[in-house]
Amino acid sequence: MTEQIRVLIADDQHLVRGALAALLSTERDIDVVAQVGSGxxxxxxxxxxxxxxxxxxxxMPGLTGIEAAAELKRHAPQVRSLIVTTFGRPGYVRRALQEGASGFIVKDTPPAQLAEAIRRVASGLRVVDPTLAEDSLFTPANPxxxxxxxxxxxxxxxGSIREIATxxxxxxxxxxxxMSSLIRKTGTGNRHAAVRAAEDNGWL
Incomplete structure (x- = not known):
């Protein structure tokens, strides 16, 4: 009998959790044993x-996926983390791997590739979407x-400066x-643009 890979799905959208679980249920060696909606x-x-x-x-509410991966790395290192997200930003890839994730792929990955990514991560390998991996090499590190x-x-x-300060x-x-430093480092003209640039680069 094939040894089962026990999988947890964490996503704040119930429909997405259900869809992923349904897709993976067709794989004989993958068993979705838990689903949660908060990091x-x-x-x-x-x-x-x-x-x-x-x-x-x-x-996700509570903790982000990257923060949850870091928590697993510290307190349950036997559990491998695979980031599966819509937000395929190069900065996120770098941060996720630094914080302990074993893989990073996007949600439009074909089901067969997702299943194979789970198997590779479970065996101790790293898996990163090839396009994101290439992009992350040419994206500056988080400054x-x-x-x-x-x-x-x-x-x-x-919120105003005073509200942020409070x-x-x-x-x-x-x-x-x-905020002045943020504007300078992102090469933008105001704090709203600076925040957008930091988000787009996956620095937050």
């Missing part, structure tokens, strides 16, 4: 269900500091300095 549920579910591979979306990333993450939800427990002057 902060990944570690507990992966541990409880003795998961081999966790399929993670990037944009933002951790504090600048925090400011940018809050700024993308709108949320991060900083002075308004400090937030303005960080």
């Amino acid at each position: 902060d549920l990944v570690l507990d579910a992966a541990t409880e269900h003795r998961v081999d591979v966790a399929i993670l979306d990037i944009e 933002l500091t951790e504090r600048e990333i925090e400011v940018c993450q809050v700024a993308r939800h709108g 949320e991060l427990h900083l002075s308004s002057g400090t937030v303005r300095n960080h």
Whole structure:
């Protein structure tokens, strides 16, 4: 009997989780044993269900897929993480692999290739979408500091400088300095464009 690869699917869209589970159910050696809709549920579910591979979306409530991959790497290193996302940005690929993910592919990957990616990741190999891998080689590394990333993450939800400062427990002057640095590093003309550029590059 073929040894089963125990899989967890983490995606905040119920329809996507169901579709992935249905596709993978046709594979004799892959068993979807858990589904969650939030990144902060990944570690507990992966541990409880003795998961081999966790399929993670990037944009989820609680923790992002990249943050969930990092948590698995620290606390459940036997679980391999495979990012399967719509957001195929080169910066995300670099960050995901740095944080402990074993693979990164996009959601329009053919089912047979997805199944093969799961098998390869389960066996200890790395799998990265070839186009994204090539693009990531020519995309500059994230130039933002951790504090600048925090400011940018809050700024993308709108709000004034004062509101951003209050949320991060900083002075308004400090937030303005960080925003000026963000604008300079992204080569943009204002903070809204800077946030968009950081998102597009996968730096957040």
